[in-house]
Amino acid sequence: MLSELTANAVADSLVRREARPLAEVEAAALVRPPALDALEALRPSSHVKVIAEIKRSSPSRGALATIGDPAALARSYELGGASAISVLTEGRKFGGSLDDLEAVRAAVALPILRKDFIATPYQVLEARAAGADLVLLIVAALDDRELRELYDLIIELGMTPLVETHSAEELDRAAALGARLIGVNARDLSTFELDRDLFGRLAARFPAGTIRVAESAVKSADDVAHYRAAGADVVLVGEALVTGDPIANLSAFLAV
């Protein structure tokens, strides 16, 4: 359940906060080199772009890959032509950590997304302190006041929010924020069911000028072509890249 995933992620961040108070994380965030320009990296172009994800496991799919060296995988993604890298930092169900994000930051020059269940300013500051350039905000997990507060903080820190939606109503809430980068996740994070055609049904609803990201359920180049034909500027791919040959798969996806 999404509410449980979010409550657990916040609880885990409160444990980290015991050891590292907010003021310390804020200071670390402010001395990082400026965040990379993700909107530029993901700008719509004549070919589809890929955000390649580092994910060890998931509640819906179980164990996917060990990924002993996330930095090495990130370098393969960069070599393979990814435009950005998504790092799952949630520990309990996805097997990730902020250390993974730091390791990836040190290894590549691409924008990096902190993929987690973000619901507090502390988690946003942690993202920047670890070197993230983008932060995921899941509309279904947040009320409008929380969304606004977190969105504004991400922007203030020079990062880019990727605002994730799973319905027309959520897409409208993302648009009302002024989001420039909006995703439609084919997977419902409460039931874990996949709806591969959701992106296509919602594509016309994205405000003009936004970057349209199709998330989840890309297994093959055909799936990329399906999303591209429906209007995706960017696809976010996890499982297919961590379980298969990342460079070969990326080159097939980018050839669409």
Ligand SMILES: O=P(O)(O)OC[C@@H](O)[C@@H](O)c1c[nH]c2ccccc12
């Ligand atoms: O592994 P896939 O089906 O390629 O999906 C990647 C990504 O879309 C998925 O991991 C994801 C999308 N939104 C999320 C929110 C939280 C955790 C994970 C996700």
